[in-house]
Amino acid sequence: PAGVPAPLPVLGRDVTVPLVTGGEVTYAALDYAASAPALQRVWDDVAAYAPYYGSVHRGAGYLSQLSTDLFENARLTVAEFLDCRAEDQVVFTRSTTDSLNLLAAALPAGCEVFVFETEHHAALLPWRGARVTFLDAPRTPYEAVDTLERALAARDTDAPALVCVTGASNVTGELWPVRGLAAAAHAHGARIVLDAAQLAPHHPVSVQDLDVDWVAFSGHKLYAPFGSGVLAGRADWLTAAEPYLAGGGASRRVARRADGGVDVEWHEGAARHEAGSPNVIGVHALASACKALTEAGWDTLVTRENHLIDRVRAGLADVPEVRVLSLFGEDAPRVGVLSFVVEGWNSSHFAAALSAEYGIGVRDGLFCAHPLVRTLLGGDPESQGECGAPEAAPGEKSLNAIRVSFGAGTPDEHVDRFVRAVRELVSEGAKWEYRTRDGRCVP
Numbered sequence: 203p204a205g206v207p208a209p210l211p212v213l214g215r216d217v218t219v220p221l222v223t224g225g226e227v228t229y230a231a232l233d234y235a236a237s238a239p240a241l242q243r244v245w246d247d248v249a250a251y252a253p254y255y256g257s258v259h260r261g262a263g264y265l266s267q268l269s270t271d272l273f274e275n276a277r278l279t280v281a282e283f284l285d286c287r288a289e290d291q292v293v294f295t296r297s298t299t300d301s302l303n304l305l306a307a308a309l310p311a312g313c314e315v316f317v318f319e320t321e322h323h324a325a326l327l328p329w330r331g332a333r334v335t336f337l338d339a340p341r342t343p344y345e346a347v348d349t350l351e352r353a354l355a356a357r358d359t360d361a362p363a364l365v366c367v368t369g370a371s372n373v374t375g376e377l378w379p380v381r382g383l384a385a386a387a388h389a390h391g392a393r394i395v396l397d398a399a400q401l402a403p404h405h406p407v408s409v410q411d412l413d414v415d416w417v418a419f420s421g422h423k424l425y426a427p428f429g430s431g432v433l434a435g436r437a438d439w440l441t442a443a444e445p446y447l448a449g450g451g452a453s454r455r456v457a458r459r460a461d462g463g464v465d466v467e468w469h470e471g472a473a474r475h476e477a478g479s480p481n482v483i484g485v486h487a488l489a490s491a492c493k494a495l496t497e498a499g500w501d502t503l504v505t506r507e508n509h510l511i512d513r514v515r516a517g518l519a520d521v522p523e524v525r526v527l528s529l530f531g532e533d534a535p536r537v538g539v540l541s542f543v544v545e546g547w548n549s550s551h552f553a554a555a556l557s558a559e560y561g562i563g564v565r566d567g568l569f570c571a572h573p574l575v576r577t578l579l580g581g582d583p584e585s586q587g588e589c590g591a592p593e594a595a596p597g598e599k600s601l602n603a604i605r606v607s608f609g610a611g612t613p614d615e616h617v618d619r620f621v622r623a624v625r626e627l628v629s630e631g632a633k634w635e636y637r638t639r640d641g642r643c644v645p
């Protein structure tokens with residue numbers, strides 16, 4: 203449509219998949235929140251570099267120097283992408299999960315952690331060994347800040363504290379009040395880490411503007427391939443901590459002691475937590491994606507995504523059988539991530555039908571955020587099944603949900619096909635058996 207920016211070229215645009223009804227159709231990848239297709243530009247950058255890659259850091263050859271420059275320049279690109287403070291550190295990891303586990307391993311002694319029960323498991327679970335306070339699901343952004351304020355104000359120690367919060371929910375797509383939460387954390391002497399796995403692919407993230415202490419995100423949700431992630435932010439806790447992995451690259455000097463043991467002097471910078479040969483290609487791809495998004499322009503990207511969100515919302519609005527899941531209200535600001543249940547349908551069957559009949563790839567289940575999805579579905583926490591399991595019998599309340607998610611590479615046709623598919627499936631009802639992923643046949 204006039205005035206709406208075009209999608210960015212991504213891999214897989216022309217992939218066709220078979221339909222159960224016969225024939226084939228181009229695949230509509232609507233599971234960006236799990237992993238987004240790589241940008242063509244990222245793939246081209248990787249292909250251009252691939253013949254030249256070599257060992258990094260202590261390789262003396264020309265290609266090693268080239269690769270080392272590329273790897274270290276990627277840090278600068280990411281720091282710029284996140285608008286980091288001059289003194290911040292960018293550590294390359296495998297993923298958001300890895301980044302948050304790294305931070306969890308670097309908590310100072312006695313650190314308390316505050317986390318909303320609504321978080322993705324990657325943000326909910328890494329804090330083993332710390333005293334963790336799980337905060338109740340808020341029903342408004344204001345309530346989120348208020349809940350955190352109260353919990354921090356009720357602390358009975360002046361031990362260090364960390365708040366971990368998502369920027370955009372991987373279930374509802376709703377934006378969280380990060381600035382307000384950061385202000386509340388800092389007002390009570392706590393630090394805050396932002397899980398930007400879902401925010402960074404959809405909106406600009408400024409460490410300085412949001413005033414967060416750390417940011418974590420994953421390359422594979424940001425239009426780069428799998429295998430790279432980032433933890434960026436304050437250096438002090440990271441420098442004081444034992445290395446996340448012990449090994450080459452993290453150690454500056456290793457020597458046998460007279461008593462037979464080994465003395466190790468660890469690096470202080472990002473290398474301290476990057477032992478082993480790094481994922482140079484993955485980091486290059488991640489930096490390339492950061493540049494591509496910046497060059498495309500956030501105004502353009504957000505305009506395009508809001509256009510897609512409006513189309514999906516409008517398309518589902520007058521289907522009474524569809525219930526969109528939300529904490530902050532269906533009209534709350536969100537990214538291109540939307541979960542829902544369909545009255546009369548088991549969510550797993552519905553997702554299977556979208557794939558089999560329309561060539562649409564969505565996700566069903568509890569989205570690695572079990573407490574949140576259970577809260578949103580209003581179910582009995584004791585009677586819930588595993589991620590993706592089709593537990594509800596026909597006519598019963600859904601125990602899992604369907605998630606549609608999209609972004610910079612999504613053409614209008616994909617969301618339009620999705621809306622049409624939902625409407626048709628709802629009006630026609632289930633037509634035949636679906637086989638669940640564990641091979642069971644469901645009538």
Ligand code: PMP
Nearest residue numbers: 297298299322324372399400420
């Ligand atoms: N946090 C959020 C909000 C997520 O959506 C995800 C991925 N679904 C993660 C963390 C974990 O990311 P990764 O699997 O790349 O480690």
